[in-house]
Amino acid sequence: MGGLVLLANSAAQAEQTSIFEPASPPAESIRTLAILVFVITLFIFFVVEGVLFYSIWRFRRSKQNAGDPTTEPAQVYGSKPIEVAWTAAPALIVFVLVLASTRTLWEVKPNAPAPSAGDNALYVTAIGHQWWWEFHYTSYNGEPLDFITANELHVPAGEDGTPRPVYLTLRSADVIHSFWVPRLAGKLDLIPGVDNLLWFQTNEPGLYLGQCAEYCGTQHAGMLLRVVVESPADFETWLANERQPAVDDPAVAQGKAAFLSETCINCHRVRGTPADGTYAPDLTHLMSRETLASGLVPNDRENLRKWIRNPHDIKEGCLMPAFGLSPEKLDLIVDYLATLK
Numbered sequence: 511m512g513g514l515v516l517l518a519n520s521a522a523q524a525e526q527t528s529i530f531e532p533a534s535p536p537a538e539s540i541r542t543l544a545i546l547v548f549v550i551t552l553f554i555f556f557v558v559e560g561v562l563f564y565s566i567w568r569f570r571r572s573k574q575n576a577g578d579p580t581t582e583p584a585q586v587y588g589s590k591p592i593e594v595a596w597t598a599a600p601a602l603i604v605f606v607l608v609l610a611s612t613r614t615l616w617e618v619k620p621n622a623p624a625p626s627a628g629d630n631a632l633y634v635t636a637i638g639h640q641w642w643w644e645f646h647y648t649s650y651n652g653e654p655l656d657f658i659t660a661n662e663l664h665v666p667a668g669e670d671g672t673p674r675p676v677y678l679t680l681r682s683a684d685v686i687h688s689f690w691v692p693r694l695a696g697k698l699d700l701i702p703g704v705d706n707l708l709w710f711q712t713n714e715p716g717l718y719l720g721q722c723a724e725y726c727g728t729q730h731a732g733m734l735l736r737v738v739v740e741s742p743a744d745f746e747t748w749l750a751n752e753r754q755p756a757v758d759d760p761a762v763a764q765g766k767a768a769f770l771s772e773t774c775i776n777c778h779r780v781r782g783t784p785a786d787g788t789y790a791p792d793l794t795h796l797m798s799r800e801t802l803a804s805g806l807v808p809n810d811r812e813n814l815r816k817w818i819r820n821p822h823d824i825k826e827g828c829l830m831p832a833f834g835l836s837p838e839k840l841d842l843i844v845d846y847l848a849t850l851k
């Protein structure tokens with residue numbers, strides 16, 4: 511039963527990460543190119559295998575071909591027509607592939623204008639860390655933004671014929687990572703010291719899954735990506751909430767004090783409190799995220815407690831240490847974090 515559920519899950523997951531289900535122009539261009547290359551190589555495969563099997567069959571040992579075993583069959587030395595054919599045909603095929611690839615490169619290449627009022631465009635700087643994603647929102651529809659979230663990228667969908675392009679500046683805080691959400695765009699590396707630009711635009715709200723696509727250490731496989739595409743109205747609601755500093759619920763004052771007294775604040779930020787670390791995910795609106803540990807587990811109380819008690823139980827090798835907190839303190843901190851909506 512569990513296996514069945516797992517199978518069903520991975521089938522649904524495969525659908526959400528299939529390059530054959532594009533939902534954005536760059537992904538569509540890549541699918542078209544992939545199909546073209548596949549058809550051409552399939553054709554070459556059948557021609558080569560066809561000639562091979564024909565030759566094996568035609569020149570097999572048989573009564574008809576047996577003849578005198580000490581003599582060779584007639585040998586052919588040099589043939590202009592054959593040489594021209596096997597030079598021209600591959601050259602032509604390569605030429606077609608080069609043209610098609612160049613067109614696709616051109617189509618997926620972002621051409622991001624500077625943000626301006628009424629451009630309906632979202633600008634985000636995505637920074638790869640071992641092993642999570644930082645998203646720094648910098649501009650939407652020409653209005654400057656300045657907040658940071660992690661692992662779940664919220665973007666607006668195009669609506670009523672108005673496209674809402676998303677421009678991502680890709681950077682790395684440590685090693686090379688690669689941003690890959692197959693239904694939205696092609697893979698693009700996040701390289702230390704280099705800014706790479708990626709774009710996509712979709713009119714289909716929904717959840718799009720992705721994955722770091724460049725081996726970056728122990729938890730490379732646990733560096734999952736979630737892109738939440740929302741209607742412009744829903745996106746703006748989300749945006750308005752994210753721009754606020756963290757809520758300050760007096761009911762969890764004790765929990766807040768416990769959180770601030772620990773070394774959590776050296777790495778994590780909670781906007782509006784003294785916690786101002788930038789090494790680890792921003793927790794200002796932690797509970798607005800559906801998952802923990804970069805998409806590995808659902809973000810619920812139980813997993814949150816498990817994570818803080820010992821992150822390595824969920825994500826072995828991750829860079830957050832276990833602090834050996836007492837169960838009481840653990841509960842207080844979880845109480846506080848659970849209010850950060």
Ligand code: CUA
Nearest residue numbers: 687722724726
């Ligand atoms: Cu980051 Cu692989």
